[in-house]
Amino acid sequence: AQTVTQSQPEMSVQEAETVTLSCTYDTSESDYYLFWYKQPPSRQMILVIRQEAYKQQNATENRFSVNFQKAAKSFSLKISDSQLGDAAMYFCAYRTNNNDMRFGAGTRLTVKP
Amino acid sequence: EAQVTQNPRYLITVTGKKLTVTCSQNMNHEYMSWYRQDPGLGLRQIYYSMNVEVTDKGDVPEGYKVSRKEKRNFPLILESPSPNQTSLYFCASSLSWGNQETQYFGPGTRLLVL
Numbered sequence: 001a002q003t004v005t006q007s008q009p010e011m012s013v014q015e016a017e018t019v020t021l022s023c024t025y026d027t028s029e030s031d032y033y034l035f036w037y038k039q040p041p042s043r044q045m046i047l048v049i050r051q052e053a054y055k056q057q058n059a060t061e062n063r064f065s066v067n068f069q070k071a072a073k074s075f076s077l078k079i080s081d082s083q084l085g086d087a088a089m090y091f092c093a094y095r096t097n098n099n100d101m102r103f104g105a106g107t108r109l110t111v112k113p
Numbered sequence: 114e115a116q117v118t119q120n121p122r123y124l125i126t127v128t129g130k131k132l133t134v135t136c137s138q139n140m141n142h143e144y145m146s147w148y149r150q151d152p153g154l155g156l157r158q159i160y161y162s163m164n165v166e167v168t169d170k171g172d173v174p175e176g177y178k179v180s181r182k183e184k185r186n187f188p189l190i191l192e193s194p195s196p197n198q199t200s201l202y203f204c205a206s207s208l209s210w211g212n213q214e215t216q217y218f219g220p221g222t223r224l225l226v227l
Contacts, residue, residue: 004155033212045156045203045218052213091155095212099163101146103155 004092006104013082014112020067021077021107023092032096034068034075039089039106048090051075079109087111115140117219119204125225126194134189134222136204142217144210145187149173149200150221156203162187163210194226 004025013019025034036048051059051068058066063083067076075094079086092104117138126132138145146161148171158171162181176198178190187206191198202222207214 006155031212035215037218043201043221043223045205045221047215047217050215093156095214095216097212099161099169099210101158101216103148103157105153105155 004094004102004104006090006092006107008107009105010108010110012110012112013079015082015084017082018078018080019082019109021079021090021092021109023075023077023104025073025075025092025094025102025104027073027094027096027100027102029096029098029100032094034066035093035095036064036066036075036077037091037093037103038086039091040085040087045091049077082111084111084113115217117204117206117217119202119219119222121222122220123223125227127227128195129193132191132194132224134191134202134204134224136187136189136219137185138187138204138206138217139185140206140208140217141184142206142208143184144207144214144216145181146171146205146216147177147179147187147189148203148205149198150203151200159189159202161210194224196226198224199226200224 034051095101147159148156160179162168204219205216207216
């Protein structure tokens with residue numbers, strides 16, 4: 001079965017520190033995109049960052065960056081200089097050209113002041 | 114403002130009473146989909162639509178119906194809701210169905226079936 005696994009149900013980080021959220025996935029497709037979504041207490045799903053599987057260079061968006069290891073099917077999210085507003089549930093997902101979009105179960109991130 | 118809207122945002126109903134959750138997008142997107150979010154399971158796709166009059170089942174379609182008569186609207190219908198359909202529901206849209214397309218999500222509808 002094609003799946004997304006987030007092995008850390010909960011993580012915490014001290015404000016201004018760096019935290020890495022793990023994600024592994026399993027798909028038989030070779031052409032796909034990977035995404036990280038943030039879900040704050042408002043429940044809104046907000047795109048944080050995305051990565052094309054064909055690109056070796058890791059995507060970055062300001063304080064957010066990914067470590068994409070295609071062979072290992074790993075797609076971790078690094079948040080630098082953590083802020084209180086980063087506290088949220090984070091979901092890893094992939095989308096294939098066969099319209100297969102899968103989400104992980106999520107990691108709840110707490111930011112301590 | 115480009116957005117996906119859902120109504121209602123909160124709904125409490127009883128078993129067997131038909132209900133419809135509306136979804137509308139103003140971005141002229143071809144692709145729309147419905148997800149349900151449950152603790153420990155993440156988001157799971159219920160139905161999707163690649164364009165007007167083109168719909169297909171996702172991973173968990175049982176107990177749900179959809180229609181796509183207009184490009185902007187994609188309602189989710191629960192003909193006979195049951196307590197196991199208590200969940201948080203999201204509608205999403207993207208420009209097309211390609212893997213590169215980012216999906217934009219509505220604000221969610223929290224449904225409680227008694």
